[in-house]
Amino acid sequence: DDFERLVSRDLARSPNVRRLEATVEAVEDVPGGALVHLRDTGGRARVLSARWVLDSRPLGSLPAARTTLLQHFHGWFVRTARPAFDPAVVELMDFRTPQPAHGLSFGYVLPTGPCEALVEYTEFSRRTLAPDRYEAAVRHYADEVLRLGERRILATETGVIPMTDAPIARQTGASVFRIGAAGGATRPATGYTFAGLQRQTRAVADALRHGRRPLPPAAHPARSRVMDAVLLRALDSGRADGPDLFARLFTRVPMARLLRFLDGDTRLYEDLSIGLRTPVKPMLRSALELPRLPRRPFDPPPPTPPSAAPHLPPTETA
Incomplete structure (x- = not known):
């Protein structure tokens, strides 16, 4: 919210920016530019003509990949009756959650004050859950793991982030480009998108200032994408234990370096040290296997029904 307010304030002050809120129904590439077909807040159809279009709408379907997992999550913005959080501490991956039969799960806590925080349950797996299972998972984490006690739920958030080694096109027409998650800004092995998107927007702004085509660059180096493909394969195949793998990283890698790695901002020697x-053997086996694996379209299985939800013993915290 703070970031959105900051950007909105600066846009409102700029004489060169016109902000239009509408639902984009289609983007059409035409000679010399593009047409954006809109439906405004009053329900009226409109067409906007543009020289360039940067399209961040979610992809209708994922490209063919060797490995595709889903990072799916549900969170509560809570206010507790007593101080329950340390505002200076973020819990990125708390593995004291029941682990699914395939993939991994963890809790996430982002405090905004001693009594306020975003408390979230996240899974990396091939399929999403039934809605009531998300509520049950967050409630279990809040009550049985964090022991928050009396609290009030102020708001909720739910999402699904594809974690895929598929190549994602950043251009769909002569004047139409994809940006953000739709343009490959998401780090495949972590779901982190914000830093990659900032790199893309800086490059686009620089291109426009100098009169060049504003094609968003690849948000992450090829080296990072290869490492992510190996990690995804190791997790999806079950060769690597997800909680153990991430716990090793958090306990054995200096935190500043690890956070830069998660954002795709490390150098080669740092990547090698990480x-x-x-677990070297599972990762090496996955790396050797990747070139032989075919890329297949992603056909997501139906959500896990309530009766099939996992209930395994909790593991460790990173």
């Missing part, structure tokens, strides 16, 4: 902190 790779040596992972």
Whole structure:
């Protein structure tokens, strides 16, 4: 919210920016530019003509990939009756959650004050859950793991982030480009998108200032994408234990370096040092296997029904 307010304030002050809120129904590439077909807040159809279009709408379907997992989550913005959080501490991956038969799960806590926080349950797996299972998972984490006690739920958030090694096109027409998650800004092995999107927007702004085509660059180096493909394969195949792998990283890699790695901002020697902190044999086997794997379209299985939800013993915290 703070970031959105900051950007909105600066846009409102700029004489060169016109902000239009509407639902984009289609983007059409035409000679010399593009047409954006809109439906405004009053329900009226409109067409906007543009020289360039940067399209961040979610993809209708994912490209063919060797491995595709889903990072799906549900969170509560809570206010507790007593101080329950340390505003200076973020819990990125708390593995004291029941682990699914395939993939991994963890809790996430982002405090905004001693009594306020976003408390979230997240899974990396091939399929999403039934809605009531998300509520049950967050409630279990809040009550049985964090022991928050009396609290009030102020708001909720739910989402699904594809974690895929599929190549994602950043251009769909002569004047139409994809940006953000739709343009490959998401880090495949973590779901982190914000830093990659900032790199893309800086490059686009620089291109426009200098009169060049504003094609968003690849948000993450090829080296990072290869490492992510190996990690995704190791997790999806079950060769690597997800909680153990991430716990190793958080306990054996300096935190500043690890956070830069998660954002795709490390150098080659740092990537190699981080790779040596992972289970080497499962990762090496996955790396050797990747070139032989075919890329297949992603056909997501139906959500896990309530009766099939996992209930395994909790593991460790990173």
